[in-house]
Amino acid sequence: MENMATRTQTAQRPNGSAQGKICQFKLVLLGESAVGKSSLVLRFVKGQFHEYQESTIGAAFLTQTVCLDDTTVKFEIWDTAGQERYHSLAPMYYRGAQAAIVVYDITNQDTFGRAKTWVKELQRQASPNIVIALAGNKQDLANKRMVEFEEAQNYADENTLLFMETSAKTAMNVNDIFLAIAKKLPRNEQASGASASGQGRRLAEGDTGARAAGSCCK
Amino acid sequence: MAEFSEGKIMEGFLCPMCHTDMRSSRTLLAHFQEQHSEEQDILKSLKELVGKAKSKILKLDDKDLETFNKELSLQKYFLEKSVPQDAGQTRSHIEYFKEVRRERLDHRTSETNKLIIRLDRFLRAEGTDRKQIAQSLVTWLDGSTVSRCPSCASSFNITRRQHHCRLCGSIMCNSCSCFLTYDEARNIISPMYFDGKSQVQRTDEETLRICVHCANMLDCRRSLQMSQNMQLPICKYYEKLQQIKYEIEPSLDLFNKMYKSIMSGDVTYQLQDAQSLKTAIAKQAELLDAYGKKIASLPPEPNIPKAINLHNAIRRGTAVFIKEHLLSLPVLPSPAELEHIKQEQSLRNEVPNTYNIPMKRVAVTTGWSPAAVDAAPETSEDPLIEQMNIVRNYIEQAKKENRFDEVVSLRENLDMLKKMYRKKVGANHE
Numbered sequence: 092m093e094n095m096a097t098r099t100q101t102a103q104r105p106n107g108s109a110q111g112k113i114c115q116f117k118l119v120l121l122g123e124s125a126v127g128k129s130s131l132v133l134r135f136v137k138g139q140f141h142e143y144q145e146s147t148i149g150a151a152f153l154t155q156t157v158c159l160d161d162t163t164v165k166f167e168i169w170d171t172a173g174q175e176r177y178h179s180l181a182p183m184y185y186r187g188a189q190a191a192i193v194v195y196d197i198t199n200q201d202t203f204g205r206a207k208t209w210v211k212e213l214q215r216q217a218s219p220n221i222v223i224a225l226a227g228n229k230q231d232l233a234n235k236r237m238v239e240f241e242e243a244q245n246y247a248d249e250n251t252l253l254f255m256e257t258s259a260k261t262a263m264n265v266n267d268i269f270l271a272i273a274k275k276l277p278r279n280e281q282a283s284g285a286s287a288s289g290q291g292r293r294l295a296e297g298d299t300g301a302r303a304a305g306s307c308c309k
Numbered sequence: 310m311a312e313f314s315e316g317k318i319m320e321g322f323l324c325p326m327c328h329t330d331m332r333s334s335r336t337l338l339a340h341f342q343e344q345h346s347e348e349q350d351i352l353k354s355l356k357e358l359v360g361k362a363k364s365k366i367l368k369l370d371d372k373d374l375e376t377f378n379k380e381l382s383l384q385k386y387f388l389e390k391s392v393p394q395d396a397g398q399t400r401s402h403i404e405y406f407k408e409v410r411r412e413r414l415d416h417r418t419s420e421t422n423k424l425i426i427r428l429d430r431f432l433r434a435e436g437t438d439r440k441q442i443a444q445s446l447v448t449w450l451d452g453s454t455v456s457r458c459p460s461c462a463s464s465f466n467i468t469r470r471q472h473h474c475r476l477c478g479s480i481m482c483n484s485c486s487c488f489l490t491y492d493e494a495r496n497i498i499s500p501m502y503f504d505g506k507s508q509v510q511r512t513d514e515e516t517l518r519i520c521v522h523c524a525n526m527l528d529c530r531r532s533l534q535m536s537q538n539m540q541l542p543i544c545k546y547y548e549k550l551q552q553i554k555y556e557i558e559p560s561l562d563l564f565n566k567m568y569k570s571i572m573s574g575d576v577t578y579q580l581q582d583a584q585s586l587k588t589a590i591a592k593q594a595e596l597l598d599a600y601g602k603k604i605a606s607l608p609p610e611p612n613i614p615k616a617i618n619l620h621n622a623i624r625r626g627t628a629v630f631i632k633e634h635l636l637s638l639p640v641l642p643s644p645a646e647l648e649h650i651k652q653e654q655s656l657r658n659e660v661p662n663t664y665n666i667p668m669k670r671v672a673v674t675t676g677w678s679p680a681a682v683d684a685a686p687e688t689s690e691d692p693l694i695e696q697m698n699i700v701r702n703y704i705e706q707a708k709k710e711n712r713f714d715e716v717v718s719l720r721e722n723l724d725m726l727k728k729m730y731r732k733k734v735g736a737n738h739e
Contacts, residue, residue: 115714136676145681149696152703152722153678154715167718177692183725 115165116276119184121209122194123202124173127228130259131194132170135269140260147172150184157266157273164273166190185213190222190272195243197227197256198235203243210250222275224253224268231258325351421526424476429498431475431517432491447478460485460521474520487524488516497527543607543620550600550627557593561634563713564590568639571647574654582713583641589711594635601627677715679706693733697726 120128129151130144136155151170156163169184171177185191191213195206206225213223225247227238240256247254253271257264323330324337326345331337338356345351427446434442443449452471457464458481465471471480494517519527564586567578605624610616642650682699700723707715 117718133678136678148682149692149699151678151681152700152715152719153676154712154718155676165714167715169722177696180692180696183722183729187725 112161113163113165114276115167116189116273117167117169117187118190118192118272119169119171119181119188120192120194121171121181121185121213122173123196123199123205126173126194126196126199126202127259128173128192128194129170131192131226131228131257131265132168134259134262134265136168138262140262146174149177150180155269157270159270159273164276166269166273182216185217185221188217188221189276190224191217192224192226192268192272193252194226194228195238196229197238197243198229198232200237203227203238207246210252214250222253222272223250224255224272226264226268227254227256228259230256230263231260417526417529421530424523424526425497425530427476428494428517432494432498443473443475447476449473449478450480452480455480458482458485472518474523475517476519476523479520479522481520485521486518487521489519489524489527491515491517497531541610543604543616543623546600546604546607547623550597550604550623553593553597553600554630557590557597557635560586560590560593560711561638563711564638567713568641571641572639572650574651576651577717578713579716580641580644580647582708582716585708586711586713587638587641590635590638594631597627597635598631601631677707677710677712679703691730693726693730697723697730700726 120132122128124146127144129147130140132151132153133139133141133144136153147170149172153168153170154165155168156165158164169188171181171184193206193209193213195202197203210223210225213221225243227240227243243256244254246252253268253275255264255268255271257268259265324340324345326341329340331340341351430446431442434446450473452473455465455471458469459479460481461484463469463482465482469482472483472486473480474486564583567583567586570577571580571583601624604627605620607616607620609620679702682702700719704716704719704723707713707719
């Protein structure tokens, strides 16, 4: 049976150079408020950092594309608000997601506790194939550390999560964690086959035809 | 043919027997045959030597002539303009002209190179006594024999003093001196300095005194380099043209995808979105066409007769690109036609698609994020309603920037939020 999950396109540019596969994934950010979820995405999408990032209302939407060998991965990112008042929205975003980053603040033990709760919730309610990454943010404040690296690493290993300590301020491991997720995603999908994860969009059939025809230099 | 006599270096066409400079190979041979006829062996070897040198020079000459003829054929129109000659005795002066020109060019090149080598050494030299450094590089002319400035013929006295050119050691008065700043000098030595920081003036503005001739030669070289580095307007336009072509490609991919989706009765994309993307593409096409026309209307390059062909070829190429890629875009159906397509499709598609496809095929784009919605949150408002408003705002922003893949994702989300809201309201009413 054709594995629908891995069906991807190979677009033909007019100059004849073939492009690799392009896939799109929905990724959701979860975590206590003020741990740096928005800062992480802002760093990833725009390469910026704001010392006084405003707190997110509802869920913000961003997209970013990364290239892995011949595959282009487009992240459709939902950056949810950490405030209690918006928690009812979170399930709507993680349910359709293929990946999640659960963020905590390494200088605050409580946020790590909250992160564990999010992971549990994801394991129970989200798609079984969801790739979960744990990000210990604010690594630049390591001298005020309250959560030990080993503690988090052990927890991540037990739960088979990707784990990295990141810093949106210094950009440390920010791109890396997204790339690590991107690398894990297609393989993950392939292994488990097409499943209930996400409500897929119906594919528009082959994009390659119309443009390539009549091209003078194919 | 240099000979050592009493430790002095002589150069020129020297007689090997009596060391007199005969000035040319012909006179040297004549002199030798006349004065030193007893030395036949030497005469023979001398003749051979001259013959070898001659053949070598002639060979070079042929090559020179070839390139010269090429040059000449390129500049045909200069000759065509001259009045046609009447039949009769004609004589070619090309040989003579070539001779004169080569001598001059060789001389100029070697002189300029000498200056540059000296300048380079001067800049590299370490030490504080600049006068000493300058004198170590070139022997300064003895001032006692010069009573007048060679450039303006004014006599030197206590107020008009003698100055030496730092590059050739010649003498001139102050008003006939040119000054080369160190920055300029560095530019000449390494042309990389042409762009960037070198333009920043140094605080201690030091200069080199040089004569008019040296300044002139350095200037010639610099302007030649500048003209080689200068970007022609056609290059500028062509770069822009290529830039637009590059930018237009993802839009075309996206449009074709949207078109196919719409024509298959799919509701993923909306008709008016596709329409506005098409308008955006048309605008790009107009811009492309404008640049093509601009290039075609560039004035012909006086030195490059084929430039006009190039201009026209670019224009034609652009027109073909527009015709094949942009004008051939499929026509979108009218809303009525679309309705028809949808009905047909729904009849055919009675069986619902049971596949869930987590991966979507998309066009490549770079990172995008809408501006933050700055509506002050009212604590009384339902977060769901709040979020719906945020997403609606995002959709508007994405539409404006032709981010239709994002529009689709956001719409999907909005529909879900609406569904949730209806559920919630229903539950509350029960």
